[in-house]
Amino acid sequence: MPTGSAYHLTCYFSNWAQYRPGLGRFTPDNIDPCLCTHLIYAFARMSNNEITTIEWNDVKSFNGLKNKNRKLKTLLAIGGWNFGTLLSVSFKFTTMYGFDGLDYDWEYPGSRGSPPQDKNLFTVLVKETHEAFEQEAKQTNSPRLLVTAAVAAGVSTIQSGYDIPQLSRYLDFIHVMTYDFHGSWEVYTGENSPLYKNPSDTGGNAYLNVDYAMNYWKNNGAPAEKLIVGFPAYGHNFILRNPSQHDIGAPTSGPGPAGTYTREAGFLAYYEICPFLKNGVTQVWEASEDVPYAYKGNEWVGYDNPKGFQIKADWLKKNNFGGAMVWAIDLDDFTGTFCNQGKYPLISTLKKALGLDSATQSIPPSTSAPSRGGSGSSGGSNSGGSRFCADKAHGLYPVASNSNAFWHCVNSKTYKQNDQAGLVFDTSYQRCNWA
Structure with a gap:
């Protein structure tokens, strides 16, 4: 267990979930404030060295959750998949509107057109952010804002983008995105977030699993207690080229159909996977990787379920990592109507497995929670x-x-x-x- 503290359970909230139709629509009002220890609002952008988001009213509601849980911490994530240029550190760090910290989501320094020197510049950015937060905390006599980052799990991307020992000095937590190891961009089936490698994995595929990625970060200079393991509340689906071939590594011809609510080919929220599983689907537990997959006709989906989350959580504790991170809270069965497993079945499994049932504390609505504030x-x-x-x-x-x-x-x-x-x-x- 992390020295001197409980495990962390960090949950990302994607602010575009509010635009999903029907039962898929998710706003900060849907969030159970006592479910996670840390909530991250994703994503904000930079414009003229100022932080901007889609809906400021959402930000207000999001941080208002701390009035219901005195222990809850909130962070603002800057970045996303399309984030490809170095942030200027000249913005004023106190323009964070009540957040308790900043989460950098640069995908990725030194890759996807980012020049090699950005590996060092990312370290400089994190260091200067940390130092600015320290200075601001001294000036206001208030707790220092947290500095965290969502980082890659692929070995080549890690090597191109991160000075692990230096980053680890200045980051409070390192959220390792241990998912998207396989998906419909490939021409064969593969699990989204396998805990271990499949016996058929050769070459670079042997590195595409949670166990290898987390230990790579730890063995190359990141303290285990700062490393947070990524858990996906979604899966990837494929179209099988030949329905009679449906094992891991079976040939595919493209992404599976988009979900009713998330509306993205090759991607299904957990609450969209559950109905698929009820329709005469063959479900398989892939014991070598400790994750399930399912298929029917020519559609195949690799995903995580409560059993897999429990196994990964036990593995996390055995390896003394700092906690779990979920992408994303709005992809779990938050209404409890799709999976017949109660509300938030995946995240609730993690909360219980990490011993966090008493780690949150509700506050009567009339009472204000003491929290780290901020503004522009x-x-x-x-x-x-x-x-x-x-x-x-x-x-x-x-x-x-x-x-x-x-x-x-x-x-x-x-x-x-x-x-x-x-x-x-x-x-x-x-x-x-x-x-």
Whole structure:
């Protein structure tokens, strides 16, 4: 078990899930605030050295979940698959609107058109972020914001993109994306997130499994307690070239049909896989990899289920890794209507397996949770003798005489912070905004 602390259960929320139809639509209001120890809002982008998201109202609701669970931490993820240029570190780190940290999701430094020097520049970015957060914490006498990253699990991508020992010095947690090892971009069937290699795996395919990827990070300089194992709440489906050939490695002719809700060929949320399994499908437990797959006619899907999550969680604990990360909370059966396994069957399995049933604490709706705040400020200072926050709940408040400033109340202490030039404090959204 990680020294001195419980395991972490980090869950990503994809902000485009709100646009899915019917029962697939997912907003922050659907999130159980006591399910995960850390929630990550994905994704924000950079525009003119400022953080932007799709829906700021979602951000407000997302961070409002901390009013219901005093132990919950939230982070803002910057990046995504299309993120391919180095972020400028000149943005003001306190423009984070109540988040407890920043998660870098650069896929990937040194790959996909990113030049080789970005391997070093990514380390510089993480180091400078960490140092800026430390400085901001000292100035405001508040907890330091967390710095985390979602990183590759493929060996060649790791080698091209990460200085593992140096990154490990400045990252609080390293979220290893141990999924998408196989998918419909290949011409044969393969599991999305196998725990171990298949006996038929040769060459580079022998590295495409959770066990190898996590141990590669650990053996090359990352502390086990900082390494967070990725768990997918989705699977990949394929069209079999010949329905009579349906084992691992069977030839395929393309991606399987898109799901009703996620609407992406070759990709199915767990709640979309469950109905498929009920329709006369042959289900197979692949013992060598400790994950299941299923097929019917010419459609084949490799996925994870509660049994596989339990086995991976036991393996995680045995190897002393820091916890689990799930992509994504909105892909589990969050309504409990598709799988007949209750709400959030995959993530609930992890929570129980990691001994986190008592690691969250609910708060009555009328009580404000003490949490790490933030806003669009360019800096802050303790107001010393000011008693403005003495009777105020944790949060941000306008300064009556100065629209370019706001009060930041933390544990009844008062800090006055200033907006960047051209911005004013927007009381509607509790953040800095254009005038």
